[in-house]
Amino acid sequence: MKERIAEIICVGTELLMGETVNTNATEIARELSRLGIPLYHSVVVGDNPARLKAALKSAYERAEIVLLTGGLGPTYDDLTMETVADFFGRKLVLHEESLAAIRQYFEKAGRMMAPSNEKQALLPEGGIVLPNPNGTAPGCILEDGERVAVVLPGPPREMRPMLRDQVAPYLGRGNGVIRSHELHFYGIGESELEYKLGDLMKNALNPTVAPYAKPGDVMLRVTASAGTAEEAERQMAPVMNKLRDKLKDYYYATDLPDLQTAVVRALHEKGLTAATAESCTGGLVAELLTEVPGASGVFGCGMVAYQNEIKEQLLGVPGELLKAYGAVSAETAARMAEAIREKSGADIGVGVTGNAGPAASEGKPVGLVYVAVSSSAYTHVSRLNIRRQDEDSRALIRRLAALKALNLILRAAQAAPPTEH
């Protein structure tokens, strides 16, 4: 089969005004990458039929599959479906099932349906209708010889499930089965990871290995395409084992969305609870833990002790200790972790104290953070020195310190020694 190339067209004047970040383009690109479908161009045009038609023309000169999002709303300036239909010489016809679904959507939400919403049930003749359980506008797939157009709604919470549940299986069919796993690593940078893995990553073709890096967190996606799911899994297993082994000091989970989910999962599995005492992270560690549904079973108590008096009076860090070592010190961090563990009755306590900037304080430089963990087995303090200094550094310092705290909870829950990175 000839390799088919994809192109993305996002439609929306709000994107060209800089009012909305184009996450749809990213999510569609990621899905195409997962499916192994090459993407060489991704474009944005406004809600303008002439320019959209020109974009479609250019796209089909370079690609066979064009995915469009946006411009499916009920108002007069939402013209994507009309324009695509016109481009392919198709008529728009009323799709009764979609109209019924739109009516039902409004009923369920207890809102009036405006007459203009009926327009969203007008779909190109001969198209494959993509029902939209999260909104009013259905999507549509049009096939025209070699050419395919996939029309998706603009709101990400409507687009994302339609892409994942309806479009990806459609595009993936005929290619056999594609399966992937995500391996997560904490405390290693992307370039260091690439250096350590070398050819294991670059030369991997099936399965492929692709890195996705965020500050403090690197994810490797391993993807195999094969005749059956079992075959794909068989191809991936040795590669995944090799990756986990080569990076065992950094590895923390497979197929979990993030570090906080791994922490909550590990605490649940071990029947343990954690508590937090935070200064410079200001509640971020607690906030990350409680992002995870089900966190209440393993996390009950957090304290934000942003001022010294609170550290002393409510948390119980001795005033002499604060005076002798300063609030930003290994001693204070350790005492915070121990104190919150005692006060809350949790199995594991963490303490975070540092200077997130913008100015040095107590003579402690911006970026210096102590993160402590206290469990029945040990109290340990890690020292971070985050030197990057620009307009985003406060947020970065807080984020890296919070991730360190999560990592220390995870290691303590696994009864593993803390790591020094």
Next chain:
Amino acid sequence: MKERIAEIICVGTELLMGETVNTNATEIARELSRLGIPLYHSVVVGDNPARLKAALKSAYERAEIVLLTGGLGPTYDDLTMETVADFFGRKLVLHEESLAAIRQYFEKAGRMMAPSNEKQALLPEGGIVLPNPNGTAPGCILEDGERVAVVLPGPPREMRPMLRDQVAPYLGRGNGVIRSHELHFYGIGESELEYKLGDLMKNALNPTVAPYAKPGDVMLRVTASAGTAEEAERQMAPVMNKLRDKLKDYYYATDLPDLQTAVVRALHEKGLTAATAESCTGGLVAELLTEVPGASGVFGCGMVAYQNEIKEQLLGVPGELLKAYGAVSAETAARMAEAIREKSGADIGVGVTGNAGPAASEGKPVGLVYVAVSSSAYTHVSRLNIRRQDEDSRALIRRLAALKALNLILRAAQAAPPTEH
């Protein structure tokens, strides 16, 4: 002067793999919108010279100003500067000042400079060099008759200040002066705002009024272009007054980045302090407040009481009250706000308790949240009922509840009555 049209080309295979969200395109688009320069196309291509050249060709058929980002790194596949120079028939020459700046950048960071970084000082002959104080790759502006190319680095923390401090003044010159102000509103949706403002927004040409909405927060940017800054300010003043007056129940600040900054600012101005007791928001209110530099002067103490025992034992919510009304109740929220105010000695206390999902608990539906504020003047409880239920709803419920808490702190600090939206 003929109106010049802009086009954006973002270069980077990582964008086409879906590894990175393209915030650069959004930020450049917003800046162009602010400058009043029309943008009709924004495209993404990979690190591929042939495709980049084709994209440049298409762009100059439709526009005069092309802004490029990405592909200025030190490695062999970073080819944007070479490709742009080649497109305009310019040679790359070593720019000594940039080389010195790159050397200095590495020295300051205490890191070794790789020989490949020297390549970043090779810039097109006759170009205007844009120094990069936040990284190694300088940017460049090339003028070629009517055509202008603006080449910017890819990392947002390098791109953003270069765009704002160097490129915007360059593009804005000759257009007179452009000034803008940002008015922030809490508790009103974008469509409701558009409805209330009607023609005041739609028909505004100079100054223009453009809305930017996030959940729980709408910003109106008022922009005037005039011969002098004073003249621009004179044009904006009556419009801004009208907007603030029409939406006075929702208005909270002008020219501040967000609600948390407005809260910290108001507390500082009034010499007041605040404390937080959070259940379902899990530390998010504290985290938002401490995002703001200088928060430590007005916020010292937060408690995350995620489990009932902690609410009872550490925060001091009476067990009978929890039993009688449940943890998710107006009574519990009020007691949490009062208790944290008493415990911490702060002037204003807030309490947040609710069900962020995913499952109903105590028979309380997902999305039901009580947010209480306690000051010397009053204790007030607001009830939120956030009905949207999809995969993002947990995060949304927590965010809207936290913003409500911030809004209640702000109203209390201003000695204004709480609002019911």
